[in-house]
Amino acid sequence: MKSIEELERIRKETLEKINLRKDRSGIRIAVGMATCGIAAGARPVMMAILDELSKRNVTDVIVTETGCIGMCKLEPIVDVYVPGQEKVTYVKVDEKKARQIVAEHVINGHPIREWTIENYE
């Protein structure tokens, strides 16, 4: 059973890591979470991103939500913001693609161009 004591332990470990961390990556991943996004499967995509980051012990990336950008048929949509680079918008993302985006783009720094919005417009 997950206990509150365990949360206390996670707090201590996280604090140590924050103190060790010299510079934050500044990378932000935003998942479209309006009705259209949710109905198309945005929640499992968000969970897959979180799980992949957690498994790889990446803790300096911010995962957040974004609204509807008026392209509901292309949901789930995921935006990746890397400081100093242009925003990359991935469309029709599923759990598998989400995990690959984390590995290839967020961690290794290579955007997966064939899944971006430019190929669908």
Next chain:
Amino acid sequence: MKELALYILDLSQNSIRAGAKNIYIEINIDTSKDMLKVSIEDDGCGMSKELLKKVTDPFITTRKERKVGLGIPLFKELAQLCEGNFEIFSVEGKGTKIIGTFKLSSIDLVPIGDMASTIVSLILSAPDLDIVYKYSKDNYEFLFDTKELKKILKEVNINDIKVLSWIKEYVKENMKGDTEV
């Protein structure tokens, strides 16, 4: 949508966009009355009487990106399909409350689904929002409160990836055996 948890996530996003600081989500199952009740209450900006009257109309939305808004209409439709009821209360400047009741044995009722993922998604969407989630089924009760967790976490953020992984498992374990309605 395939889970009540997804409807709840969707309706809660309205609360976030309404600038809510607190949200109270409740799922209550009473098997003796063959009833399931979902309620979502926030302290966001609320709605005018005019908007409140029109809000279950799918062709009404406050969004500029598209002309339809399906969140509330879909939830209302599900409640009616499941021989239940839908109610919405809102006071401008105070907040909004949505209640849906469902006949538990209705074949059209979707499962509660993954509430753990819904709560984690909400925390990611709005880390400053305080969420109270109460799940009760007959004599069983589980209460989740982000304020309590924030007290323990102190200077560590609630949207830290390791913390969120713990929250997900914690909620999942406490919902166990009760996910299939």
